[in-house]
């Protein structure tokens with residue numbers, strides 16, 4: 001059988017680069033497409049993050065790297081014309097940026113996704129589409145669930161959400177932030193291209209994904225941001241009281257869920273994706289864990305709550321479990337350990353050599 005081609009948009013990003021690597025190892029002919037904007041926009045001081053991930057992928061020798069933007073309709077048509085699957089991770093990823101520059105957010109997340117979908121439709125090959133959506137599609141509705149304090153964390157007081165937020169949770173009638181709105185529009189468009197044009201479509205509404213090669217900063221990727229800051233002796237600002245809770249999912253587990261969807265007989269799916277109730281952590285708890293793991297006491301200060309922040313977000317992953325036969329395999333301790341080792345061995349070693 002001929003090798004199948006997969007286009008990974010945002011291939012130089014955190015999730016895209018892990019996905020590209022995984023599917024290449026699984027025998028796909030992977031083309032990673034990225035405009036390398038992350039490095040410039042949200043780069044962690046001193047590191048061009050896109051270039052770092054790009055270099056990492058080029059080491060694989062089998063992944064084709066293409067510098068192109070999802071804004072370029074004709075390029076998307078060309079690249080996707082013979083694809084069997086598209087994993088669409090490219091996006092404007094930060095709530096904060098979406099508030100400052102809503103047009104950029106709109107163009108990247110809505111027009112970019114539309115170009116990718118149109119390229120899929122026009123190819124006439126019905127490629128499968130996996131889309132990186134977000135828990136932010138549920139917007140402020142999440143904050144309508146009552147929460148209570150329990151030590152260093154909030155928790156839902158409404159027992160209906162003991163397993164977390166399910167996919168049928170309402171998405172409308174509330175504030176979202178421009179990021180939440182653009183991702184929701186794209187999420188619905190992907191679903192619609194499944195229903196109307198017959199593409200196999202998987203929409204993954206993800207909470208907090210973390211892992212190596214994640215260059216988190218204040219705007220996005222908080223687990224990586226906390227670890228990078230602590231190991232570089234930089235002060236962390238906690239917006240709110242630090243008792244916010246998230247379910248966290250290690251990136252390799254996420255990629256396995258994409259794979260399970262692509263190899264399944266499902267035609268369409270919308271999945272809430274995160275570590276679920278077994279893998280939750282609050283901001284203050286993460287600071288404690290970092291101290292236990294590294295011996296470094298992270299410096300931090302508090303500031304006001306930020307727009308669109310959710311006090312508790314936990315994904316109900318029952319549907320993914322049942323329909324994809326999938327389960328998170330990497331626990332928080334192991335995931336954090338992997339990241340600490342990566343930062344110490346690859347990031348800090350390089351930085352220290354430059355400083356010397």
Ligand SMILES: NC(=O)c1ccc[n+]([C@@H]2O[C@H](COP(=O)([O-])OP(=O)(O)OC[C@H]3O[C@@H](n4cnc5c(N)ncnc54)[C@H](O)[C@@H]3O)[C@@H](O)[C@H]2O)c1
Nearest residue numbers: 010012013014015034035036037038069070090091132209
């Ligand atoms: N990381 C998370 O916890 C998380 C959670 C929910 C949703 N998501 C979604 O997952 C996707 C991937 O997130 P990530 O954490 O890997 O972010 P990332 O910033 O590391 O990766 C996104 C990549 O897209 C590229 N990109 C941006 N605009 C582009 C364009 N117009 N054309 C081509 N490439 C472009 C960037 O250069 C970057 O390499 C995003 O769509 C994000 O909204 C991520």
